[in-house]
Amino acid sequence: MLMNLRALCAPLLAGLLAVSATGCDGGGEAAGTPTPGGPVRGGLDWDLSKGHTTKNVRWPNKLSAFEMSGGVRVRLTLPAGRSFDGRVERVMGRREDETVRNLDLFYKATTTEDAYAQAKRLGAQWAVDLRNIDAWYQRRMEQRRKGREDLSDTAFTGDPHSRPLGGPDGPAPAIEVLNSFDDKRPVVVNLSFVWPRQG
Numbered sequence: 001m002l003m004n005l006r007a008l009c010a011p012l013l014a015g016l017l018a019v020s021a022t023g024c025d026g027g028g029e030a031a032g033t034p035t036p037g038g039p040v041r042g043g044l045d046w047d048l049s050k051g052h053t054t055k056n057v058r059w060p061n062k063l064s065a066f067e068m069s070g071g072v073r074v075r076l077t078l079p080a081g082r083s084f085d086g087r088v089e090r091v092m093g094r095r096e097d098e099t100v101r102n103l104d105l106f107y108k109a110t111t112t113e114d115a116y117a118q119a120k121r122l123g124a125q126w127a128v129d130l131r132n133i134d135a136w137y138q139r140r141m142e143q144r145r146k147g148r149e150d151l152s153d154t155a156f157t158g159d160p161h162s163r164p165l166g167g168p169d170g171p172a173p174a175i176e177v178l179n180s181f182d183d184k185r186p187v188v189v190n191l192s193f194v195w196p197r198q199g
Helices: 002-017 112-126 131-145
Strands: 044-047 065-077 083-096 099-106 172-179 187-194
Touching: 083 187, 112 131, 112 172, 112 187, 131 172
Parallel strands: 044 065
Antiparallel strands: 065 083, 083 099, 099 187, 172 187
């Protein structure tokens, strides 16, 4: 299921990541710059603990997807008493009809080593099996030892690698390491929450 979502979102994601990220540090409120077509302002503060429809949150536009960029403060209340509170570089959301299907939180572009350390921290926090990302890091280090690190090499976790929060209808956390298209800071870490299709 997660693989299908990735396939659907791949063209949009590639275009967004091709845009150079602006820096942001933790702490303080973020401005959050919207893409054209959506009245997104400020941060994102959603309570998804009891449901994930547009009745539970203020969906920021009339479209099925939105993006916030430029440094965004995100607060999410999630099932099973879990929550996220932090700043990220970019947020993408997608819904099907009135149902929120996924939220993607993209961190600031960084080095291979720092991205791996960040992915490890997130994996521990959200109980995500990082075997694919561990293998990615080993590949990157081996490539570097041979003289050329493949900056286009990416990895992500899938359905078997985490448990949905609060039961089978809750969001499954997932982690990706993606190409930032910046040779000095070549990796973007994405923490996503994906809800299953109903019915």
